[in-house]
Every structure is written in C-alpha cells, then in structure tokens.
Amino acid sequence: MTELSSRFNPQDVEDKWLRSWEERNIFHAEPDPKKKPYTIVIPPPNVTGILHMGHALNNTLQDIMVRFKRMQGFATCWMPGTDHAGIATQNVVEKQLAKEGKKRQDVGREKFIERLWEWKKQYGDTIIHQLKKLGSSCDWPRTRFTMDEDYSRAVTHVFVELYKKELVYQGNRIINWCPRCQTALSDEEAEHQDTQGNLYHILYPFKDKPNEHVIVATTRPETMLGDTAVAVNPKDKRYKKLIGKTLVLPLMNREIKIIADEFVDPKFGTGAVKVTPSHDPNDFAMGKRHKLEFINILHPDGRLNENAGRFNGQDRFAGRKAVVEALKTQGLLEKIEPHQHAVGHCYRCHTVVEPYLSKQWFVKMKPLAHPAIEAVKKGKIKFTPKRWTKVYLNWMENIQDWCISRQIWWGHRIPVWYCPQCKAGKNIIVSETAPKQCPHCQSTDLRQDEDVLDTWFSSWLWPFATFGWPKKNQDLEYFYPTASLFTASEIIFFWVARMIMAGFEFMGERPFSDVYIHGTVRDTQGRKMSKSLGNAIDPLEIIREYGADALRFSLIINSGQDLFISKEKFEVGRNFANKIWNATRLILMNASAAGLPDSTPQASELYSRWILSRFHRTLDQVTRAIEGYRFSEAETLIYDFFWKNFCDWHLELIKDQWSSEETQQVTLHILEQSLKIMHPFMPFVTEEIFHILRPQAGSLSQQSWPKVEKKFIDAKIESEVDELMEIITAIRNLRSQWNISQGTTPDIVLIAPKGKVLGDTKRLAIQKLAKTGNIRLSVEKIKIKESASSLAGPFNIFIPLQGIIEIEKEKNRLQQELQQQVRSAESLSNRLQNKEFLKKAPADIVAKEKERLANFQAKIEEFRKILADLS
RNA sequence: GGGCGGUUAGCUCAGCUGGUUAGAGCAGUUGACUUACAUUCAACAGGCCGGGGGUUCAAUUCCUCCACCGCCCACCA
Numbered sequence: 001m002t003e004l005s006s007r008f009n010p011q012d013v014e015d016k017w018l019r020s021w022e023e024r025n026i027f028h029a030e031p032d033p034k035k036k037p038y039t040i041v042i043p044p045p046n047v048t049g050i051l052h053m054g055h056a057l058n059n060t061l062q063d064i065m066v067r068f069k070r071m072q073g074f075a076t077c078w079m080p081g082t083d084h085a086g087i088a089t090q091n092v093v094e095k096q097l098a099k100e101g102k103k104r105q106d107v108g109r110e111k112f113i114e115r116l117w118e119w120k121k122q123y124g125d126t127i128i129h130q131l132k133k134l135g136s137s138c139d140w141p142r143t144r145f146t147m148d149e150d151y152s153r154a155v156t157h158v159f160v161e162l163y164k165k166e167l168v169y170q171g172n173r174i175i176n177w178c179p180r181c182q183t184a185l186s187d188e189e190a191e192h193q194d195t196q197g198n199l200y201h202i203l204y205p206f207k208d209k210p211n212e213h214v215i216v217a218t219t220r221p222e223t224m225l226g227d228t229a230v231a232v233n234p235k236d237k238r239y240k241k242l243i244g245k246t247l248v249l250p251l252m253n254r255e256i257k258i259i260a261d262e263f264v265d266p267k268f269g270t271g272a273v274k275v276t277p278s279h280d281p282n283d284f285a286m287g288k289r290h291k292l293e294f295i296n297i298l299h300p301d302g303r304l305n306e307n308a309g310r311f312n313g314q315d316r317f318a319g320r321k322a323v324v325e326a327l328k329t330q331g332l333l334e335k336i337e338p339h340q341h342a343v344g345h346c347y348r349c350h351t352v353v354e355p356y357l358s359k360q361w362f363v364k365m366k367p368l369a370h371p372a373i374e375a376v377k378k379g380k381i382k383f384t385p386k387r388w389t390k391v392y393l394n395w396m397e398n399i400q401d402w403c404i405s406r407q408i409w410w411g412h413r414i415p416v417w418y419c420p421q422c423k424a425g426k427n428i429i430v431s432e433t434a435p436k437q438c439p440h441c442q443s444t445d446l447r448q449d450e451d452v453l454d455t456w457f458s459s460w461l462w463p464f465a466t467f468g469w470p471k472k473n474q475d476l477e478y479f480y481p482t483a484s485l486f487t488a489s490e491i492i493f494f495w496v497a498r499m500i501m502a503g504f505e506f507m508g509e510r511p512f513s514d515v516y517i518h519g520t521v522r523d524t525q526g527r528k529m530s531k532s533l534g535n536a537i538d539p540l541e542i543i544r545e546y547g548a549d550a551l552r553f554s555l556i557i558n559s560g561q562d563l564f565i566s567k568e569k570f571e572v573g574r575n576f577a578n579k580i581w582n583a584t585r586l587i588l589m590n591a592s593a594a595g596l597p598d599s600t601p602q603a604s605e606l607y608s609r610w611i612l613s614r615f616h617r618t619l620d621q622v623t624r625a626i627e628g629y630r631f632s633e634a635e636t637l638i639y640d641f642f643w644k645n646f647c648d649w650h651l652e653l654i655k656d657q658w659s660s661e662e663t664q665q666v667t668l669h670i671l672e673q674s675l676k677i678m679h680p681f682m683p684f685v686t687e688e689i690f691h692i693l694r695p696q697a698g699s700l701s702q703q704s705w706p707k708v709e710k711k712f713i714d715a716k717i718e719s720e721v722d723e724l725m726e727i728i729t730a731i732r733n734l735r736s737q738w739n740i741s742q743g744t745t746p747d748i749v750l751i752a753p754k755g756k757v758l759g760d761t762k763r764l765a766i767q768k769l770a771k772t773g774n775i776r777l778s779v780e781k782i783k784i785k786e787s788a789s790s791l792a793g794p795f796n797i798f799i800p801l802q803g804i805i806e807i808e809k810e811k812n813r814l815q816q817e818l819q820q821q822v823r824s825a826e827s828l829s830n831r832l833q834n835k836e837f838l839k840k841a842p843a844d845i846v847a848k849e850k851e852r853l854a855n856f857q858a859k860i861e862e863f864r865k866i867l868a869d870l871s
Numbered sequence: 872g873g874g875c876g877g878u879u880a881g882c883u884c885a886g887c888u889g890g891u892u893a894g895a896g897c898a899g900u901u902g903a904c905u906u907a908c909a910u911u912c913a914a915c916a917g918g919c920c921g922g923g924g925g926u927u928c929a930a931u932u933c934c935u936c937c938a939c940c941g942c943c944c945a946c947c948a
Contacts, residue, residue, distance in 0.1 A: 006908065192945085201948085218948060263946085273948050282946045342948055387875065391943070394874075395912085398945090489943080520942095524883085546910095557884095557896085562941090564883065572896065575910045628887090636885075636895075643915090651907085729914085789947095812874035824892080836928035845890055854889060 004588070004692075008581035010547025013688040018132055026699055027137040029072075029077040037694070039072035039482040041463050041514075042138065043491065044146065046085035047120050051130035053521040054488065056539040057559060060552045061518055061631060062486045063136050064222060067680035068626050069483075069713065070137070073703040077479050079466050080131070080138035082124055084147045086455040087181055087348045093119050095409075109409050115412050118860045120145075130540060135548050135683045137701065138534065144466045154465040155412045155458045158506065161734050162431045167364045168404075170428075175403050178346035178358030179302025179316070183407040186454060187400055190344035190353045198406040199339035203332040204230060207246040207255055214239075214247060214258065216335055217269030219341055220279075222320040223250055225308045231277040231286055235261035235502050239797050249347045251323065251330045252309055259290050260322040278357040296357060298700050300407075316354070322370035361405040361414060361451070369399045381500060384629045388489065396494055402498075403470050404454045411452030411858060418447050424806040429636070446499065460498035463511035470506075480507065484514040484629075492517070516629050519562035521555075522633050529565075542570050547683035550574035556681065557635045564596040564737060577685045580678065583647050584689050587671055590662035593693045596672060600709070601665035607657075608666040610721045611650045614641060615670055616712040620804055622677055635681055649725065657687065668693075673706050701742040825856035 001473045005012075021027065021247065029036070040062055045055055064077060070076040071397070092105055093116050106110045128143065143152060161166040175189040177183075200221040203213040214230055227249050243260045256275075262272050263282060277287025278296045287294055297308045304311045304319045311319045327333040344353040373396045375381050376389060393401035405414060417429040419438035427440045437444045461469070467476040486498060497514055501512030521533040522528055542551045550573030557572060603609050618641040625634035650667070657663045672693060679686040679700050690700040697703070831837055832849060 004907095007910075008908095022919095216948080220948090263948095265948085270948065275948090280946085280948075282948075285946080339947085342945085385876095391875075394944075493944095560884070569883085570898075571910070575908095578908065578910050582911085584907085589907070630887090633885080633887095640895085647907090648912085652912095757888035829926080834928060838928080840928050841890075848891060 004581075004585050006582065006585070008274065008547075008578045008685060010549060010577070010684060011544075012135070014135075014543075014548055014684050017684055017687050018135075021137070021699065021701075022132075024142065024699070025141065026702060027078070028139050028141050029075045029479075031360060031474050032075045035073060035075040037479050038066070038069040038076045039079070039080040039479040040077075040484050040486070042081060043485075043495070044083040044102060044144075044459065044462065045127045045131075046088055046125040047082045047127070047145075048085055048089050048244060049082075049127045051127055051134070051539050051564075052535060053539055053555070053565060055127070055131070056134060057518060057521055057555050057563065058094055058486055059131055059134055059136050060348070060555055061516070061553075061776055063134070063683075064556070064626065064631060064680040065484060065486075067137055067683065070701060071679070071703060072428075072677065073704065075478075076770055078136075078138045079144065079479075080128065080136070081142075081144035081462075081466060082127065082146070083147065083455060084120070084411060086406060086408055087183065088455075089116060089119070089340045090408050090410040091181065091348060104409065112409055118149075118360045125167075133540065133543055133548060135552065136181055143465070146455070146462075150468060150471075151458070151461075151465050153413055153432070154461050155453065156415045157470050158461060158502075159453065159457075160430055160432050161506075162363060167367060168361060169364065170359060170361050172356045172357065172359045173362070173403075174279075174281045174357050175360055176196055176311055176344055176346075176353040177300070178349065178351055179298075179300065179354050180349050180351040181346060181408065182300050182476050182846065184356075184358060184403055184405060185346060185353060186403045186456075189347045191347050191350075192342040192344050194340055195343040196338065196340050197343070199337040200327075201270065201334035201337070202250070202266050202274070202327055203334055203739060204247045204250065204256075204274070206331075207248050208498055210248070213332075214242065214272050216272045216274040217337075218274055219339060219730050220320070221277040222304065222308075222311070222316055222321065222323045223279045223297070224249065224274055224769045225311060225319075226276045226278050226295040227254075227256060228277060228293040228295060229256050229259045229286065231259050231261045231264050231273045232271060233262065233264040233266045236264070236266040238266075238271060248644065251311075251332060252325055259286070259292075261286050261630070280355050284355075284357065292355060298354060298356065298401060302354065309529055314758065353489060360403050361416075361453075363402040363404055363457075365399040365401055365501075365820075368501040368505055368725075369396045372396060372500040375500065375504065378793070381510050381512065384514060388492065388517045389517070391489070392492055392497060396497060402454075404450040405449075405456045406454055407451055409452065411455065412458055414449040414451050416449040418449070419443050420445060420447060427539050435516070447472075453817040456498060462505070463499055463503060465506050467562070474823055480511075481509050482512045484516055485512045486516045486518065488520060489517050489521075498695045507865050514629075523565045524564050524566045535563060536673045537567060542567070546570045546574040547577060547684065549577045549685050553577070553635065553682055556631050557639070558632065573682075576643070577682060579643055579647060580675075580682075580685055580689065583642075583651060584671065584692070586651060588692070589665055590658040593668070595664055595667045596693055600712070601669055602662060603666055605662060606717065606721065607650060607653045607664055609712075609717045611646065611666065611670055613714045613717050614645045615673060616708055616710070617676060617718075618645075619706055620708040620713070623705070626680070630827045637672075638678055638681065642678070644671060646674065649721075675700060676706055679703075691731055758768065815867070818860065818867070821856055821860050821863065825853060825860060828853045828856060 029037075042062065043058060045051075047053070051384050066076055066078045085159060088160045090104075093112070096119070097104060097107065097112075097115070107115070124145070131138065132140075146155075159168060163656060175183040176187065178185055197219050199217050199219055200214050201217050202221065202224060203215055204211040206212070216230055220226065230247055231245065234240070239258070242258050245258050246255050246256060248254070249256050250823060257271075263286060264271065273560070275281075275283045275292065277284050277292050277294045279298070279518070284294075286292070295307050298316065299303055299305045302316045304314050304316060304464065306312050308314075308319065311322055315330060324333065324336075345351065371392060376383070376392060376396075383392065417431070419427050420436060421430070421441045421443040427438065429435045429439065429446065434448070435446060438446060457467075460535045462599055463482050464476060464480050467473070467479055469476055485499075493535045499511050503509060520528060523537075527535060529536040539551055546554075550570050553573030553576055554570040555565075558565070558569060600612070603612050618637050621637050625631070625637065650670070654660075654663045654667065673689070675686045675690050675693075679690075683701065690697070690703075828849060832846075838846060
C-alpha cells in the first residue's frame with residue numbers, strides 16, 4: 001500500500017466515484033414496505049443557474065442528512081429537479097436575443113418559447129451536473145422540471161380547482177409592475193430598499209381663487225399628472241373648511257375636488273395628499289371609496305402616455321424632472337426636501353417598480369393560510385432555528401392575496417379562454433384542456449389568456465407534484481409527506497409558506513415536518529456574494545483546487561449562522577481530507593487491511609479502550625448533532641476526534657506497538673468506523689479509502705451507520721488518559737520552555753500530592769519520556785496498561801538544575817505560579833465558608849469544590865517545598 | 872413604525888437546560904527535515920465574554936435598560 005500518494009488528490013478520485021455511484025444507481029429509492037421512508041425535495045435551482053456558494057451550502061446540508069438517513073436504513077429519496085424560473089429565464093434569453101438586435105416580439109411567441117426550450121435543453125442540466133460534482137446523492141432518475149408535462153398538468157389542475165372553489169379570481173387592482181420586464185409582480189417580488197429621495201411640495205391652486213392654493217407633498221411628482229383629487233383628514237382643522245372645494249391640477253388644468261378621508265395622516269407632510277388612484281395602492285382604495293376617476297398615465301414600459309398631456313412619451317424619470325421644472329417655472333413648487341423612503345425594485349432585474357392598475361389573476365389566500373398557520377402553531381411543522389416560526393406566522397397572519405398572472409411568455413399558460421363573440425368577455429372558460437367551443441354561444445373562435453402563471457405557482461406544488469400528483473400512485477403514497485426542507489430565509493414567503501398551504505389544500509397533509517433555515521453566504525465584508533459585485537467565489541473553482549470534500553467540509557464547519565467566506569477558509573477541509581488520507585497510509589503501512597475486523601475487536605490495553613471510548617462518545621454526540629440539525633457541531637466533533645484523539649494521540653501512542661494484534665485490529669476498526677461517520681460530510685475521500693480497505697464491499701454509502709455502544713464509553717479510562725496526557729504535555733512544555741535539546745537528558749522529579757507518589761517504574765518511564773519529549777517512543781517504556789490506574793491524580797513536574805536551567809528564572813516562575821494558586825485557594829475557601837452556598841448548592845458541586853480546594857492546598861504545599869529546596 | 876439576530880482572543884466563530892482553570896480554527900511567537908502527512912508536529916502567547924442595573928450561594932449563560940452593527944416586515948403620500 002506504500003504506492004498511495006503522500007498527498008490526497010481529489011481530482012484522482014472524485015469523477016471515478018461519481019461515475020460509479022451513477023452506474024450502480026445506488027441513490028435511487030423505491031417504495032419498500034420493510035423500510036421507513038425518508039424523503040426530502042431539493043429546492044429546485046433555476047435553469048438559468050450556475051452553482052453558487054448558496055447552492056453548495058444548501059445541497060451539502062441536504063446531502064449530509066440524506067446520506068446519514070440512508071446509512072441508518074431508511075428508504076431515502078432525495079428528489080432532484082430544476083425550476084423554469086419564468087421571469088429570470090426569459091430575461092436571459094431576451095438578453096441573448098438582444099445581442100442579435102432583436103426583441104421577443106420580433107420573433108413571436110411561439111418561436112421565442114422554442115428558443116427558451118432550446119436554452120433549457122442546452123443549459124438546463126448544467127446545474128444538475130454541478131450538483132453531482134458536489135457529491136449530492138439525489139435520486140437522479142427521478143429528476144423533475146417544473147415544466148415537465150406531468151408537472152404542468154398538476155399546475156393547470158390546481159388553477160382550475162382553485163377557480164372552482166372561488167379561490168382564484170380575476171381582478172382590476174394595483175399591482176407591482178416592472179417596466180423593464182413588463183409584467184406584474186407579486187408583493188413578494190417587489191424588493192423594498194431604503195432610498196434617499198425627495199419630498200416635493202407642490203402648490204395646487206383653487207379654481208375660484210387662483211392665487212390661493214393647497215400644498216401637497218409627494219415623492220413621485222410625475223404622478224400628479226394622474227391626480228383626480230386631493231385628500232385631507234376630516235378631523236384636520238386646517239382643512240375642514242376646504243373639503244368639497246375645487247382645485248385646478250397644475251400642468252393638466254384638470255378640476256379636482258378636495259375630499260375627506262380617514263386614511264390621511266395630518267402629521268405627515270402638509271396633511272394634504274394628492275390622490276392618484278391608478279398609481280398608488282392607497283389612492284386606489286380612496287378612489288374606490290370616493291368614486292374618483294382612474295387615470296393611467298404610464299405605458300407598460302414606464303414611459304408617460306397620452307394621459308400625461310405634453311409629457312407624453314417621456315420616460316417616467318425624465319418626466320419627473322420635466323414636471324418639476326415646469327412646476328418651478330410656474331412658481332408652483334414650494335420646496336424640495338430630502339426624504340428617505342422605501343422604493344420597490346424588481347427582484348429579477350432591480351428596476352424600480354411602479355404601482356400600476358391592471359387586470360390580473362389572484363389567489364385568495366386567507367382560507368389557504370388558516371390550516372398552514374395552525375400546523376405551525378401546533379408544532380406539526382417545526383422551524384429550525386426556532387425564531388423563524390415568528391417570521392412565518394407574522395407573514396401568514398397578515399397575508400394578502402397573491403397576484404399570479406405574469407405578462408411574460410415562459411411559463412404555464414393560464415388555462416382560461418375567452419370568447420370574443422360573447423358580450424363583454426364576461427363568459428370565460430376555465431378548463432384543464434383547451435375547450436373546443438364556447439359553451440354559451442358555441443363559437444369555436446376562442447382565445448386563451450395571453451398570460452402565464454407566476455413561477456411560484458408551480459413550485460408550491462413541488463413536494464407532491466414531483467411524485468406524479470394528481471395521479472394517485474404508490475410513490476406519492478409512500479414518500480409523501482417529506483421530512484425536512486432545507487432552504488434560506490429569503491425563500492420562506494415565496495416558497496416555504498406556499499408549499500405548506502398547498503400541502504394542506506391539495507394533499508390534506510403537511511408537506512414536511514421540519515424546515516431548516518440556513519445562513520446566507522457572504523464575503524468577508526458581509527456582502528452577499530453576487531456576480532455583479534464581483535466578490536463571488538466559484539464553488540467549482542474550489543472543487544478544482546481543493547476538492548469537493550474540502551468545499552463541503554469547510555462550508556459546513558462555518559455554517560452556524562451567516563457565513564463569511566474567503567478562499568482561505570477552504571483550507572481546513574482540504575487539510576482534513578489530507579489528514580484522513582495520510583492516517584490511512586500510516587495504518588496500512590503497519591497493518592494489513594486483510595485483518596480488518598467485522599465487529600468491535602477485543603480491547604484490553606488502556607489505549608485501545610481509550611480510543612474506543614472516545615469513538616463511541618463522539619459517535620453518540622455526532623448522531624445527536626445531525627438529528628438536531630447542528631451540522632457544524634457534528635463536524636467539529638468529528639474533526640477533533642479524528643485529528644486530535646485518533647491521529648495525535650492514539651496513532652502516536654501505538655507507534656512501536658504495531659506488532660500487537662490488538663493494536664492492529666483496534667486501529668483498523670476505528671479507522672473504518674470513522675470513515676462511516678465522516679462519509680456524509682466528505683463522501684469522496686471516505687469512499688476511496690473504504691474501497692481500499694474493503695475492495696469487495698460496495699459503496700460506503702450502503703454501509704450501516706455505527707451503533708452507539710454505551711459499554712465502550714468509559715469515563716474513568718478517559719480521565720486516566722487525560723492525566724497521562726497532561727503529564728506528557730507538561731514535560732513537553734518544560735522542554736520547550738527551557739529549550740532542552742534533543743540529546744540532553746535532564747533528571748525529572750515528579751511531585752505528587754500526599755499519598756500519590758509515583759513508583760520507581762513510572763518515574764523512570766516519565767524520565768525517559770522527557771529524554772525525547774516525544775510520546776511516540778514512550779509507549780513501550782511507559783507501559784501504560786500497567787501503570788495507568790496508579791497514575792490517577794494531579795501531578796506537578798519539576799526538573800531541577802543540571803547546568804541547563806537558570807535557577808533564578810525557575811524560582812520566579814514558581815513564585816508566580818504559587819501566588820496564583822494561593823489566590824485561587826483563598827477565593828475557593830471563602831466560597832466554601834459561605835453558608836448560602838453550602839445550603840443551596842447541589843451536593844456534587846460542593847464536593848467538587850472541596851476537592852478543588854484540597855488540590856490547590858496540596859499544590860501550594862508542594863510548591864513551597866520545592867522553593868525551599870531551590871534556595 | 873413593528874419585529875428578529877448579533878456584540879466572547881488580532882480575525883472568524885463554538886460555548887445546549889446558570890456550576891472545575893471560557894474553547895477551536897486562522898493569524899502571531901518559539902522550536903522541530905521525528906522514515907503517514909510541512910496541507911505536518913510540539914509548545915507559547917493572547918480574553919474586565921459590548922456597557923449599566925437586577926435575579927441567584929453562583930451569571931459569558933436568565934431578566935431589564937442602553938450603545939453599536941446587521942437583517943426582515945409595513946399602504947413613511
């Protein structure tokens with residue numbers, strides 16, 4: 001086995017195992033009555049996507065859980081797939097077209113969609129391949145796409161069902177309109193960012209007294225062109241008399257009335273509000289209440305339209321400037337105040353969105369929300385970390401209707417047909433399949449609604465539509481509901497909440513029992529990683545340079561909360577993989593894999609029992625950490641166990657003990673067991689080594705997760721070895737402190753508390769140990785198995801002068817330490833005299849403190865003796 | 872305006888239900904070419920646990936106020 005390279009080379013093994021896993025199809029699960037199902041569905045990445053760090057984190061977490069559960073014997077199905085991502089993907093292809101100097105309208109709907117499918121075909125699987133490179137053990141043959149035929153049928157079915165239940169309706173309302181994408185957005189798709197803007201104070205003259213006026217304040221002065229009233233609070237004394245008066249809207253010369261409405265806050269601005277019912281949700285509501293005129297002043301692309309008078313054709317922002325200028329010249333602009341306010345931006349293209357009056361389809365959310373709220377309140381669905389529960393409930397309890405129609409072409413076409421023959425388009429046909437003729441007038445000239453559905457209107461069905469719903473089938477029966485959902489907080493409203501609602505509405509059951517919300521990956525300055533900022537670290541580059549295991553391990557160990565990532569952070573994982581690799585090399589140089597035991601080997605020696613105890617304790621902690629979604633903790637435990645306990649101590653302690661059968665067996669056994677618990681975190685390196693150890697055994701992922709055996713966990717053994725370690729460390733420490741070179745052999749005097757004096761053998765052992773300062777050579781000589789029990793108790797080690805050590809230096813050191821000990825002993829003794837403490841503290845704490853004090857006192861005594869000797 | 876999270880070593884963070892001497896990684900200093908690994912080994916140094924007040928025998932941990940940083944939500948014209 002010496003031919004193994006001294007450095008672990010991820011590139012040599014990763015693709016090999018990816019192919020092997022794929023060929024053997026070992027991550028595929030079928031319903032199995034003998035096993036319990038464990039299902040999770042992937043948050044489907046967009047087909048526009050290239051793997052970024054967020055994906056890497058998200059999918060590593062899922063993979064850890066899935067591999068863990070698989071090894072625990074569950075029928076584990078991790079459903080993979082991609083999302084068509086309506087607006088995002090359409091934007092990408094539109095950009096492509098733009099390079100050819102074309103718009104989508106130039107090529108036409110049909111051809112444009114063809115291009116989108118081509119794009120999907122070409123790039124849609126890129127991310128799937130990248131997920132595989134990460135090591136994701138998805139049930140790949142099941143891979144779904146939100147626009148698959150079956151899936152699309154489910155989407156249509158849901159629309160029709162909700163329509164029948166009157167939970168889907170068409171309405172003319174103010175929605176968020178993206179002038180660049182030229183489509184309606186849902187409330188969630190408009191991202192509000194605090195923006196430094198201005199509050200423009202504009203004079204509106206009275207009709208009968210043109211020299212007098214009412215002043216209104218607005219952040220969007222161009223919308224005044226669409227004003228149809230000015231509103232004041234009915235209780236506002238300043239304006240009470242003016243209610244009902246007529247004003248002349250500047251620039252437009254339109255007569256508008258002053259109306260009274262409770263909505264107006266007298267304290268804000270001037271207390272008088274211009275009312276633009278077509279371009280503001282509040283004004284819209286007021287417009288309805290007061291039966292005002294609705295004037296749309298914007299083209300869909302954000303230019304002012306013919307209703308804007310002489311500003312017709314100008315872009316909204318240019319129009320803003322022009323309006324302000326015009327008002328200025330007419331002396332109707334009182335002032336401009338700086339004003340910070342939240343401005344909505346399109347979540348796909350970051351263009352400022354406009355509140356826009358249009359006819360759209362909506363889902364009535366309140367009835368759907370009810371069971372979804374109850375489920376979380378009753379703990380049927382749990383959020384981890386818990387605090388997200390509140391965020392979820394708060395949103396759900398204030399839920400607004402969901403605008404689901406989009407004026408784009410890429411997506412599920414709305415299954416609604418209109419009959420132009422029938423009057424006023426009142427007769428609409430909502431149907432899962434294209435109707436042949438109008439049921440009212442028998443006309444065959446039917447037109448399908450031009451719009452498509454919000455992407456999220458398909459993804460909210462993901463946990464069951466991927467299993468073939470609405471068709472009843474065995475897979476759905478067996479794998480639904482799923483277990484855990486892993487996602488980022490940004491997606492709670494878009495997706496998580498809606499999936500919960502859909503789960504109850506259509507399946508009558510929760511879609512998952514746990515929601516795990518992980519942190520956001522940021523750069524070291526705390527900024528989100530993004531292509532546009534240029535601060536993104538490409539996971540694929542990390543895989544190339546450090547390996548997928550390193551990427552995974554490093555991400556997870558940093559994943560307690562938000563992650564602040566720089567390239568160097570991935571060294572931990574790379575180094576750890578290399579450590580595992582080299583430990584294996586050492587072991588295989590000294591023990592043959594042929595001797596690998598199939599069960600826990602006999603362990604009589606202290607070090608065997610110690611490492612077994614440490615392993616089982618770690619196993620127990622790791623298992624519980626994974627089950628509690630504490631992944632970084634699990635990794636830390638594994639890291640510490642393998643590196644510090646197993647490599648730094650065990651492998652060193654046994655170094656000249658290799659001839660022992662027990663040593664070989666125990667060491668091989670621990671190595672193999674460690675590989676198992678490391679496998680979910682680092683599948684490639686562990687798989688490679690496992691294959692070297694057991695070439696015939698198949699994949700490590702098909703092995704069972706080790707069982708915690710309490711009988712191996714032995715606190716006494718662990719504390720004995722701890723003490724030994726302390727002695728050894730103390731000696732190394734002194735060596736280093738006094739710069740004792742390799743060849744020098746100082747005498748060592750060990751000072752133990754009364755009744756705990758070391759025997760000659762042990763003293764000799766420690767002396768020899770000190771000679772080298774290296775435990776490796778010490779093993780044989782120290783004879784741990786015989787001496788361990790008698791080594792119990794705290795020791796001080798003192799090396800007297802041998803012409804090497806400066807006596808004054810040592811005296812000072814001892815003095816200082818003595819003082820510290822005295823201080824500690826004093827405060828402890830005070831404590832032990834405190835009656836309250838004695839009365840109220842638990843007995844074991846009191847006992848422990850007493851023991852501590854005794855130890856301090858013993859130490860003090862010894863120090864004094866030594867100091868006396870030195871003088 | 873409402874809500875949430877954070878503040879622990881130079882940096883990034885652990886520290887679960889209060890209880891030995893507050894931990895780790897990185898960076899730093901010192902030493903080591905010890906035949907698994909320099910992607911290594913050994914050792915050292917570095918902390919009024921953001922500030923005030925409270926509860927308790929005991930507070931980094933629980934409560935409260937304050938400061939600063941970050942995030943989310945909201946119809947801030």
